[in-house]
Amino acid sequence: MAEKLTPREKNFSEWYVDVVLKSKLADYSDVKGCMVIRPNGYAVWENIQRGLDGMFKATGHKNAYFPLLIPESFLRKEAEHVEGFAPQLAVVTHAGGKKLEEPYVIRPTSETIINSMFARWIQSYRDLPMLLNQWANVIRWEMRTRLFLRTTEFLWQEGHTCHETDAEAEEETLRMLEVYRTFAEEWMAMPVLAGLKSDSERFAGAVRTYSIEAMMQDRKALQAGTSHNLGQNFARAFGTQFQGRDGQQHFVWQTSWGASTRLVGGLVMTHSDDAGLVLPPKLAPTHVVIVVIGKGEERGPVVAKAQAVAEDLRKAGLSVLVDDDESKGPGFKYFEYELAGVCLRMELGPKDLAKGACVLVRRDDRSKESVPLDQAVAVARAKLDAMQKALFERARAFRDANTFVVGSLEELKKRADDGFLVAQWCLAPACEARIKEETGGVTSRNRPFTLKQEPGSCVVCGNPSPGAWVWSKAY
Numbered sequence: 001m002a003e004k005l006t007p008r009e010k011n012f013s014e015w016y017v018d019v020v021l022k023s024k025l026a027d028y029s030d031v032k033g034c035m036v037i038r039p040n041g042y043a044v045w046e047n048i049q050r051g052l053d054g055m056f057k058a059t060g061h062k063n064a065y066f067p068l069l070i071p072e073s074f075l076r077k078e079a080e081h082v083e084g085f086a087p088q089l090a091v092v093t094h095a096g097g098k099k100l101e102e103p104y105v106i107r108p109t110s111e112t113i114i115n116s117m118f119a120r121w122i123q124s125y126r127d128l129p130m131l132l133n134q135w136a137n138v139i140r141w142e143m144r145t146r147l148f149l150r151t152t153e154f155l156w157q158e159g160h161t162c163h164e165t166d167a168e169a170e171e172e173t174l175r176m177l178e179v180y181r182t183f184a185e186e187w188m189a190m191p192v193l194a195g196l197k198s199d200s201e202r203f204a205g206a207v208r209t210y211s212i213e214a215m216m217q218d219r220k221a222l223q224a225g226t227s228h229n230l231g232q233n234f235a236r237a238f239g240t241q242f243q244g245r246d247g248q249q250h251f252v253w254q255t256s257w258g259a260s261t262r263l264v265g266g267l268v269m270t271h272s273d274d275a276g277l278v279l280p281p282k283l284a285p286t287h288v289v290i291v292v293i294g295k296g297e298e299r300g301p302v303v304a305k306a307q308a309v310a311e312d313l314r315k316a317g318l319s320v321l322v323d324d325d326e327s328k329g330p331g332f333k334y335f336e337y338e339l340a341g342v343c344l345r346m347e348l349g350p351k352d353l354a355k356g357a358c359v360l361v362r363r364d365d366r367s368k369e370s371v372p373l374d375q376a377v378a379v380a381r382a383k384l385d386a387m388q389k390a391l392f393e394r395a396r397a398f399r400d401a402n403t404f405v406v407g408s409l410e411e412l413k414k415r416a417d418d419g420f421l422v423a424q425w426c427l428a429p430a431c432e433a434r435i436k437e438e439t440g441g442v443t444s445r446n447r448p449f450t451l452k453q454e455p456g457s458c459v460v461c462g463n464p465s466p467g468a469w470v471w472s473k474a475y
């Protein structure tokens with residue numbers, strides 16, 4: 001039998017790496033900081049893509065594709081942007097056996113190259129809004145990497161939009177944040193806090209950045225998606241202008257927003273357990289595995305029935321696997337499918353068949369039930385729905401039980417590893433920096449929309465504070 005995973009209690013980061021490697025989501029590669037996404041992991045990513053892409057299209061966005069290489073001079077056009085990304089850039093200086101006249105940067109994000117095209121495509125207010133999304137890979141040179149959570153190359157989507165007014169751009173920024181919130185909660189079963197980021201955590205070149213923040217099982221935060229109001233910063237740098245209804249030239253108002261393969265890491269750290277992967281049914285590559293039990297001659301009719309049931313389940317829209325491999329025992333198979341994160345296991349043997357029943361086992365709570373075969377499809381669907389809901393409820397209860405209101409810097413220090421800390425802050429960068437320094441890395445996550453803003457005094461300096469923020473250690 002395969003070796004067990006490191007338990008979460010013993011070492012959470014080792015457990016995480018064990019789950020990712022042993023459930024075959026991803027593997028390390030020979031390229032420093034880059035990972036290989038294996039079929040089990042890529043299938044999860046494809047389901048994430050499918051879900052998000054549908055939501056982007058339903059809100060009026062269209063997909064496009066821009067070059068991987070960006071002229072270095074483009075990045076320099078927006079001062080804050082280049083300063084923010086300079087340490088992470090990979091630059092192509094030679095190609096075709098010659099030194100290039102102008103180096104190319106491998107995209108760390110695409111605001112600049114997309115703006116160079118927006119400037120050509122947009123002439124009039126009639127061309128607005130322009131609502132694009134790109135599914136792509138990007139490279140950000142990272143010193144310390146972690147599978148899915150922080151890799152030098154990663155897959156993501158980046159939305160880029162142009163609008164006639166500041167108000168429309170803000171509306172779009174918040175609309176897409178809400179898309180991320182809905183996706184995280186309804187598809188990933190991962191509760192999140194949607195809110196405003198502090199200036200120090202703002203995207204390089206943006207006016208305002210919003211995020212969704214989730215709590216992982218080790219009580220650390222994961223920023224799972226960001227949405228930026230770019231104002232006119234890139235439009236001014238690239239001359240992206242339009243003739244307004246007043247006949248005058250105006251710079252467009254822009255947004256950008258992104259979510260990445262980091263979400264796969266978020267899924268693992270939100271739901272999985274010491275036996276391996278637990279995936280919400282809406283994103284799981286395999287919903288049901290039917291394990292055929294029994295020996296020799298008696299297997300024939302069982303296999304036939306298993307295949308018939310599998311066909312019915314597939315017709316009901318589920319992804320199903322039939323395992324009738326006689327060379328491995330059921331115990332070994334249960335272990336493997338639990339590790340791989342299959343949502344439901346159906347055990348079917350000669351005795352079950354004689355009774356016209358099967359046994360269904362849920363991956364998340366391991367609840368076991370004997371179910372009449374003629375009701376298998378309806379019961380399986382109901383169990384998957386219940387599992388989707390239960391995963392969300394459990395994660396939300398965990399987050400709520402590990403969220404604390406704190407009233408002083410001392411308390412912040414004491415509770416630094418306890419979860420989400422709600423603390424009043426005067427908005428001064430110095431106080432934010434001091435919290436980070438004195439707590440060993442607690443940072444402002446965001447100011448959630450759901451957190452009622454009441455004035456108080458800053459936990460660091462005691463000066464008046466307009467309201468509280470959520471603070472935590474983070475990935």
Ligand SMILES: [Zn+2]
Pocket residue numbers: 425426427428431458459460461462463
């Ligand atoms: Zn302060």
